[in-house]
Amino acid sequence: MSKAAKLTFLGSCVFAVSTIWFVHKAQDIERESMYQGVIRDQERKAQRERNTREFDETRALHAELIRQQPTVREGNTSSDSAS
Secondary structure, three states: HHHHHHHHHHHHHHHHHHHHHHHHHHHHHHHHHHHHHHHOOOOHHHHHHHHHHHHHHHHHHHHHHHHHHHOOOOOOHHHHHHO
16 A cells, blocks of 8 residues: 555544544534423423412412401592592
8 A cells, every 4th residue: 555545544543533532522512402401491390380389379369368457348448548
């Protein structure tokens, strides 16, 4: 085999190996970024559940406070008695 043929073969092998390495590295990076997306989705879901629970508690507290407040009758307002 001539020296040029050996160099061409060596260059082709190096190119093939580096291409394969690059593709696998890109797949690893993409897989990691996709996994981080799943983690963020789980965190968003947990936050949404906490927000919903807090909203329900606030709504229940608001309803309870409304029930506890004395009702004002139409004829007994403070502005009517001052006039």
